[in-house]
Amino acid sequence: MLLYGVSLAGLLFFMRWLEFRLLVMSHATEIYVAAIAVVFLVLGIWLAKQLTKPKTVLVEKTVYVSPSDEFTRNEKVLEELGISKRELEVLELIALGLSNNEIAARLFVSLNTVKTHSSKLFEKLDVNRRTQAVEAAKRLGIIPL
Amino acid sequence: MLLYGVSLAGLLFFMRWLEFRLLVMSHATEIYVAAIAVVFLVLGIWLAKQLTKPKTVLVEKTVYVSPSDEFTRNEKVLEELGISKRELEVLELIALGLSNNEIAARLFVSLNTVKTHSSKLFEKLDVNRRTQAVEAAKRLGIIPL
DNA sequence: TTGACACTCATACTTTCGGGTGATTTTCCA
C-alpha cells in the first residue's frame, strides 16, 4: 500500500518533470531571459543591501522630567506627623492658593471646619502660617514641588 | 575654426555610432542579455532602496529638571508684567513664608510699604492672595520652583 | 524741566487667618 502510493507519487513527479523539460525546450529564450532577470534582480537587491549603510534614523527625543511628574508622596512622614486624609486635602488646597472660604466650598464643609483642619495641620507641621505650611510640606515631600 | 571643430566632433561621433551599430549587430544576443541584466540589476537596487524600512532608533534624552538645577529667572515675563525689583524682593520673601511684618523688618521698610508692594504685585500677577501669588510666580518662572 | 515711574509711608477700613476652647457626629478597630 505504502509502496504503491510512493511509486505513484514518483511517477507523477517524473511526468511533471518531463512536461517542464518540454516547456523549457520550447520557450528556451524566454526562460533564459527570465532567469537572467530574476538572478540580476536578486543580485541588485543583495548588492543594495550590502552596499547601502543601514538606514538608521536617530530620533532624539528630549524628555523633560519635572519633579511633579514622578511625585510619590512621602507616606512615612505623613504617618509620623499624624496628618489625616482630610488635613492633607486641606493642605493641598492651601498649596493651590485657595482661601479658607474657597476650601470650605470645595470640600462642602463649613469655614470653621476648614479652620480647625488647618490649625491642626499647622500644629503638626510646626508652622504658624499657611505659606510656611506649604513650604514645609513641599520640603517634606508631602505635596509635589 | 569653431565650425571645423564641431564638424570634426560630429564626424567622430558618427563613426563611433557606426561602430556601435556593428557591435550591436554582431553581438545582438549578448547585448540584449546584458541590457536585461543591467536593467534588472538597477531595478533590484531601486527596489531594495524603496522597500527597506529605515531602521529608526529612538534615543530618549532624559532631562531631569530638579530643584537643585540652577534657576534662570524669566526676565521676559517680569518685564511684560511690569514687576519692579522691590516687588520681586517682596515676592521672594513671601514665597519663603515670611509675614508682612517679617518682610518689612528684613527690607528695613514699614509694614505699609510691604503691603503696598504686595498689593501691586497681586494686581500684576492677577491674584488676590499671597499663596496664589507664589503659585503664579513659580508657574511663570519668576521664582524658583 | 517736566512727566513718568519706582519707592516710600500713612490712614482707614474690610476681610481673612490663626489660636483657643468646646461640642457633636462618624468611622473604624480591638
Add this chain to the structure above:
DNA sequence: TGGAAAATCACCCGAAAGTATGAGTGTCAA
C-alpha cells in the same frame, strides 16, 4: 460593642492680610 481617632461645627478674639486712597521723595529720560 466600646472607645479612640477623625471629622464636623460653633463662637470669640486678636493678629495678619488685603483694599483704597493719597502723598512725599528720588531718578531718569525726553
